Amino acid sequence: MNVTLSGRTQHFRTVTYDAAQNFIHLINQRLLPHDFKIVPARDFRETAAAIREMVVRGAGAIGATAAYGLAQGACAFPGDNLKKFSAHVETVFHALKSARPTAVDPVNAMIRVRREMVRGKTVAERQSLALAAAEEFANEDVRHCEAIGRHGGKLIRPGSRILTHCNAGWLAFVDVGTATAPIYAAHAAGKGFHVWCDETRPRSQGATLTAWELAQQKISHQIIADNAAGHLMQRGKVDLVIVGSDRTLGRTGEVTNKIGTYTKAVMAARHRIPFYVAIPLSTIDWNLKSGFDIPIEERSENEVLGAWGRTKGEGKRTKTGQQKSSEQVYVRVANPSSRAYNPGFDVTPPELITGIITPLGIIKPKELWKRRQELGYSS
Ligand code: MRU
16 A cells, blocks of 8 residues: 655565575564564564564454564575475475464465476476465465455445454455455545544554554545444444454354454344455455364453553653654553453354455355355365
8 A cells, every 4th residue: 555654655565585686575573663674584583583573463464474584584595495495485385384373374375386396307397386475375365355345345334333343454465455345445435434443452554553543545544443333323323343254164154353343243143234244255264164273362461451652752861862762662551460361363153254355255154155256165
């Protein structure tokens, strides 16, 4: 998407590959909304660390990063021993897979890269096939998000008030985003509407990333505390909910998304507000048979016990008397002796979901399995 910094507008993708250096370049999402910085991941271990530490996050973005990461690892292999090369690729695959367990996109992306790669007869052929497959995964992610925008944009009417949770925006994908794709399409069509961004504790992706994205595109929005959504729904201030997903089960229609999504879906059903989930095809898990089998990432207690933010830098002086610039700090909020429990995701059952906005159109969650062939099912 276009980003305007110091009056200059430029187009960015969240993740790009630099063939000359075999580096992956990532927008460092840990620094947003205060700083916009692109950082390199110089080998597959740095790429896995960037996924784990959420320098890059969001289902499609970590999918593309893992695809590039597998190709990056493959390309770094010296020599022409095919057997050793294959063992090395497996090491890279597992390092990237284990970085974040809940989203299925990285696994789906790497399986695709690996499947393409094995068509090559030599190490060199496999390396170039891996790169081409990773590039194609990233480009397809963008095409899927654009198609989601075309289908989902029709749901937004002039004056609509849309609630979204977490960040399923362009930062969570290679470009455009899923939950935000209908929003960007409706904005481009000149419809006026308003977006409520759930703050999304504990990491506040709504308050930091979604709000930043919408502000960049000059879309009317306000951040609300996570607990405010029910009140807004009860007072008739929400017309539509659109969220993303990190793993949607093709067999059952269950949707895993950022913790708090299930609560919003229950509230939306109570108030008869349409609740949509927007996904590219890489987010569908065709294997698991129950939402209870989805690995739910448990994250650090510190995310719940405190918060990260920026000091204003004002009033603080260095020893030499210079004004200190603002810095990122962690502030402990909770009672010092208390511990926390921090599941990162929850699962919303299909009966609470009005429709899944896919690149192929809007589909009832229970219909995914029936339409599996056209949705890219592979056993
Ligand atoms: O923990 P994150 O930030 O990587 O979580 C991913 C998300 O932002 C959400 O769950 C999102 O709604 C779906 S990912 C497109």
